[in-house]
Amino acid sequence: MSETVAIHYKDAQGAEQKIELPVITGSENEKGIDIGVLRAKTGFITLDPGYMNTGACQSAITYIDGDKGILRYRGFPIEVLAEKAKFLDVAHLLIYGALPTKSQLLNFENEIAQHALLHEDMKEMFEAFPKGAHPMAMLTSMMASLSAFYQDDEGAAGEVFDLNVVRILAKVPSLIAYGYKRSVGRPFMYPSTKLGYCENFLQMMFSLPTEPYEVDPDYAEVLNQLLVCHADHEQNCSTSTVRIARSSRASLFASVAAGVCSLWGPLHGGANQEVIEMLQWIKDDGGDVKKVVELAKKKDSGFRLMGFGHRVYKNFDPRAKIIKAAADKLLGKLKVSDPLLDIAKELEEAALKDAYFVERKLYPNVDFYSGIIYKTMGIPVKAFPAMFALGRMPGWIAHARELSNDPANKIGRPRQIYTGPNVSSFVPLEQRAGARS
Ligand code: COA
Numbered sequence: 001m002s003e004t005v006a007i008h009y010k011d012a013q014g015a016e017q018k019i020e021l022p023v024i025t026g027s028e029n030e031k032g033i034d035i036g037v038l039r040a041k042t043g044f045i046t047l048d049p050g051y052m053n054t055g056a057c058q059s060a061i062t063y064i065d066g067d068k069g070i071l072r073y074r075g076f077p078i079e080v081l082a083e084k085a086k087f088l089d090v091a092h093l094l095i096y097g098a099l100p101t102k103s104q105l106l107n108f109e110n111e112i113a114q115h116a117l118l119h120e121d122m123k124e125m126f127e128a129f130p131k132g133a134h135p136m137a138m139l140t141s142m143m144a145s146l147s148a149f150y151q152d153d154e155g156a157a158g159e160v161f162d163l164n165v166v167r168i169l170a171k172v173p174s175l176i177a178y179g180y181k182r183s184v185g186r187p188f189m190y191p192s193t194k195l196g197y198c199e200n201f202l203q204m205m206f207s208l209p210t211e212p213y214e215v216d217p218d219y220a221e222v223l224n225q226l227l228v229c230h231a232d233h234e235q236n237c238s239t240s241t242v243r244i245a246r247s248s249r250a251s252l253f254a255s256v257a258a259g260v261c262s263l264w265g266p267l268h269g270g271a272n273q274e275v276i277e278m279l280q281w282i283k284d285d286g287g288d289v290k291k292v293v294e295l296a297k298k299k300d301s302g303f304r305l306m307g308f309g310h311r312v313y314k315n316f317d318p319r320a321k322i323i324k325a326a327a328d329k330l331l332g333k334l335k336v337s338d339p340l341l342d343i344a345k346e347l348e349e350a351a352l353k354d355a356y357f358v359e360r361k362l363y364p365n366v367d368f369y370s371g372i373i374y375k376t377m378g379i380p381v382k383a384f385p386a387m388f389a390l391g392r393m394p395g396w397i398a399h400a401r402e403l404s405n406d407p408a409n410k411i412g413r414p415r416q417i418y419t420g421p422n423v424s425s426f427v428p429l430e431q432r433a434g435a436r437s
Contacts, residue, residue, distance in 0.1 A: 005033045009042060017042070028063055045415045052311075055235075056412070057243065061094060061398050062234040066312035071319065073232055074098075082322045087227040088112065088197055091169060091394035094232050095401055108166075109197070115170035116191035116200065118178065119149050126182045135386040136264040138179040139172075144257035146171065153251040156404035164252045165397055172393050173197070176386045177204035183380070198223040201390070206378060219377050222330050226370055229319040230391025232398060236311075238263040239392075239399050244412035246400040259396045260389050266306070269367075269388035275307040276371040276381050279340040282347070287339075289347045297356045305351060307368030314361040323369045330373060341372050 003023040011017050019041055022034045032055045039045050048054045063072045071078040074093050081090055085099075088109055092100040100108055125145065129138055147153070150167060154160045174191055181188050181204075189204045199215040202223065207213030233239065241262035246255040263269035282292055296305040310317055331341060348364050351357045367388075374384050403409050 003031075007038075007042070009044065012043070024058065026058070027060075028065070039415075045417070047417055051235075051240075056240060057235070057403070057406075059234065059399070059402060060097070061402060062232045062395070064234055064312050066310070066314050069313060069316040069318045071233070078229065078318050079322065082225050082228045085228060086197070087224050087231070087391075087394075088169070090228050090231050091397075094394045094398040095165060110193075111166045112170040112197065113191070113193040113195075113200070115167050116174050116193075118171060118174050122149075123178070123188060126178050126188070129179075129182060131183060131185065133179075133183065135176065135179045135183065135380075135383040136260060136270075136389070138182070139175055139386050139389060140257050140260045140264070142175045142179070143168075143172075143260055144254055147251045147253035147257075150253065153253075156401040161252065161401070161404070165401075168252065168256060168397060169393060172390050173201035174204060176383065176390060177201060179386070180205055180380065180383055183382075196220065198227070202377075218330060218333055222326050222373055223377070225326050226323065226373060226387070227391040229322055229366060229370075230388055232392070232395025237265070237268045239396060242396040243399050243403050246403055247409060247412040252397065252400055255400050256393065256396045259392070263389055263392065264385055269385045269392070271306050271365070272367040272371045272374070272384040272388060273381050275344075275367055276340065276375060276384065278306045279343050279347075279371075282343050283339055287343060287346075289343065289350045292347065293350050293354055293357075296351075297354075305347070305357075305362070307364055307371075308351060308357070309360070309362040310365045313363065313365065316363050317365045319366040320364045320368055323366065323373065324364070327369045327372045327376075330376060334376070336376065338372060338376065340375070344369065344372060 003025070004020040005023055006018055006020050008016065008018050019038070021038065024032045024034050026032075035046060046054070061074065063075070064070065073081060073090060074097060076085075076093070076099075081093075085093075086105075089099055089105060092098070092105065092108055122142065122145070125142065126138065129141075146167065150164065152160050153164065178188050187209055189207050189209070191200050191204055195203055195215065198220040202215050202219055203213060235243075238259040242255050242259040245258040246252070250258070266274045278292075282289060285291075293305070295301050295303050296308075327341060331338060348368070351362070356362075370387075371381070371384055374387055375381065379387060
């Protein structure tokens with residue numbers, strides 16, 4: 001007999017009742033109680049602010065074991081992919097469920113290279129942004145506006161969907177690079193079909209029409225690793241946002257634009273910007289990491305150690321290990337010493353020895369060391385969250401595709417427990433007290 005969980009409750013008349021709910025078991029033996037009939041049969045809903053214990057879907061894309069520090073895309077350990085795979089290999093794996101063959105990869109890369117150009121009218125849109133606009137403000141707007149240029153959209157099965165996948169992966173680097181060029185008042189540089197994905201992005205960011213530019217292969221290699229590490233992370237805040245948006249059959253462009261908005265916050269993808277700003281602040285303030293650790297422990301300070309802690313990882317973040325090693329390797333090879341890297345290491349050491357962080361299982365997360373690498377490459381700090389969005393794009397698309405392919409998919413629509421007034425009487429304007437809650 002299949003496994004069930006029983007819930008005992010009192011009905012509206014106060015009589016004892018029991019309901020058996022089926023247990024769904026995942027391929028890694030994760031278990032979930034299927035509460036699909038709970039409200040209809042008992043009148044109860046579940047309440048789980050922040051979705052700490054709520055599975056929103058069944059998904060075959062990414063597996064995380066937060067206690068053991070495991071992250072796998074379609075079964076492949078992140079450590080293996082970060083070492084051996086190209087970012088577009090991983091994008092294909094996440095979106096289409098398999099590593100591409102040689103010819104599939106070549107096709108995918110060629111198509112993406114061909115579609116990297118932006119519509120010329122988009123330049124005027126970039127020029128309309130104020131000079132100090134945040135890169136994420138430009139990216140969300142420009143991503144959503146792609147749906148004005150490419151209005152054909154469909155479910156996940158057809159050629160139009162595949163073409164839109166290519167368009168998004170192809171145009172995101174151009175959108176980020178154009179946004180950067182706009183912010184520094186330099187000319188936009190066109191994408192090149194002759195360069196690889198990471199090389200092309202670096203070329204668009206840093207080359208100028210006035211002088212030859214050669215992509216540094218070390219930068220391209222480490223960027224590939226960073227993008228692979230960011231490519232998916234199952235039902236995080238931005239991916240859940242994408243799924244919810246897509247569940248209403250919003251276009252793929254609009255759905256991933258919603259993901260960019262959600263990623264922007266400092267508790268999510270905005271954390272990599274905050275980490276560097278925090279490290280800089282510690283340095284400028286005399287470099288006392290212990291003082292900062294103490295401040296992070298004080299609840300009323302409102303300050304958190306940015307780049308520390310994770311909703312799922314309670315042992316270590318495997319991506320942080322890879323990125324820390326990559327930062328060491330890159331800076332070592334370039335023979336540059338960055339005082340912020342030294343402060344980051346000191347801070348990590350101090351926090352990992354501190355009972356507050358140990359008890360709460362707060363470890364450096366993916367954002368803790370990525371900013372040091374981006375900074376070394378010359379990427380401006382405000383653009384770090386956009387780099388995260390560049391990496392996360394295949395994951396968002398993969399989830400949108402999975403959801404669109406699921407015949408049982410319903411529009412995402414959580415319920416609530418209402419706590420407001422019962423019935424209020426309308427008060428004429430001149431008699432209102434005006435108290436706000
Ligand atoms: N610095 C100081 N204290 C932290 C902390 C941090 N970075 N992260 C969590 N805590 C503390 C909380 O204050 C809370 O303490 P309490 O139990 O005494 O109230 C406890 O640890 C649990 O934190 P909580 O916010 O409930 O965990 P969460 O799972 O909801 O949040 C994060 C996860 C990632 C949002 C959170 O750890 C955080 O804000 N980190 C900093 C931002 C960051 O780096 N984000 C990038 C994530 S990849």
